[in-house]
Amino acid sequence: MSDPAITFFLIGASHDTAPLEVRERLALTADKVESFHAALSALPGLREIALLNTCNRVEFYGVAETPDALTRLQETFCTFQGLTTDAFASASRQAHGRAAIEHLLSVACGIESQMLGETEILGQVKDAYAEALTRRTAGPVLNRVFQKTFQYAKHVRSHTAINEGQISIANVAVDLALKIFGDLSSTRILLLGAGDIGEKTAKAFQSRGAASLTVASRTLGRAMELATSFGATALPWEHVTAQLGDYSVVVGSTAAPDTVVSTADVVAAMKKRPADPLFFIDLALPRDIDAAVAKLDNVFLYNLDDLAKIAKENLAARTAQVGRARIIVGDKAETIWKQIEAQAGGGF
């Protein structure tokens, strides 16, 4: 880089630089974003800027003409958030040039995410770039860096297993259902109980295309309340056994002291659907589903420990891919940086 005073930079904080209580203070809420951008536009020496603002990350990527511009950016942000610059400096990271590009690419690939390999972050990076385009704060450098980042992030994901296998219990359960049913749009799901983990699992099913969800709880009012929040239907508890065979996926998350679905119940249910599989996800402790149902033909049962074990194995598999992903990220960051330098004709 011929002129160190003009550089592509990264300044920001995330879950690996700042604890939760600090991140809470750093997060730019929706009501502040507009006025903050107005303040940024008034800062001299800031050629380009994009803001990546997620629940775990507040990061600025941009091009500064002088080191003073970076100092002013930090001061403005700290003023907005009511922080001292020292407090921000101790909770944040800074990088320049190739290292800043490498960090952005790592973020977009999910390597830097708290949920290693998650894919949502790429959409958030795209949103950040789209906002910079809308606000006309993206110029030739950001355009190239972000567009190449999207391209290479896909390359990393397709050439490593960094995002393969689910690592949350709810999503592992949904993946298993997909292995049994292929498509969830016509799959009927019954949620037994109104436990927190059952609720999360039901949400995960809905987010992956499940259209028919029914909630049954010993308290019909609670079932109706939960059903309303999901756009689902409620089923009186006393009808569960008789209607068990009408559902393809049954999620158990009650606080009942004994099993609520016996082998005899499932044998009777399978007579209504002999050729169709029935999938039980038992998230309750003590367990809701009699473990012996797993031996029945066309019946599949996974309990909390089974799901946790799969999630752990998947996380280990993703972690094993980090080294390989970082090598690709390093190579691609170098490529982008060389293009940026060439684009600037040696003046960047």
Add this chain to the structure above:
Amino acid sequence: MPDLTDRTWLWFATAFYLAGFVLGTIALLRERRQSMAVTYAIVLAGFVIQTFGLYQRGLAVKGCPLGNTFEIFQFTAWSAIALYLVIGPTFRLSLLGYFTSMLSAALTAVSLAIPAWDATRRVGIFGGNPWIEFHAALALFSYGVFALLALTSIMYLLQVFSLKKHRLHGLFAFLPSIRDLDHINLRLLVAGVLILTASIAVGSVYWLQDIDKVNLAKIVTTVAVWAAYALVLSLRLKAVLISKRLAWTCVVLFAAALLSLKPVNSSRPPLPDAPVSTSLR
């Protein structure tokens, strides 16, 4: 076009099927999904070459090449591949290309590796009667359908094993869903039974006209295979034979049907021998 014998072309086709199988195995060992497009291209190349080899053989024997065990195995593999080329992209069944290339490599390699199966070549076995030729081709094509059904049944059994035993990595990670496999199994079973029924219907017209020329062993075996598959289909539609039992039945039945081909072929009356292989000049 190179001046090669039909068997040489068929060896080349086998090499492509083997390549599809080997590349698929490497991808699975690395726990990477094999590109469906690559598998499809390799299998398609093998199919085109095998079609050319069988065409050459057909010219030499003056009819559909179904006159000995070698030709029957080749035609069965060809039928299974033809079906895969249609079904594979339509249903996007992961791993079906891998399993089909494995089966076809096995069928074609075994048939090529046993010279005795191709030692006696029957020329003009259909006596110039296109309906008999059509009947034979349909019957063998139905065997191709049942071959594919056996493969999808094996995939079904593997997926059930994977989900029951909680072994989800490696090969198991790339298998299609239980429901998809069940649907495709039912469709293949229906298709196979319909094609074999049509074959028997066409053949029966000829048999009824000239009952003395009927090979009893062949008829009994063919009707037994048809009756067994028709019974399986009926039991499946009534939801009596389902899930793992259905899958095992389809695998065992195909193995039995394949084994029955040799005695059926051996029971044919001897015909003048022809040279083992030919080349188009």
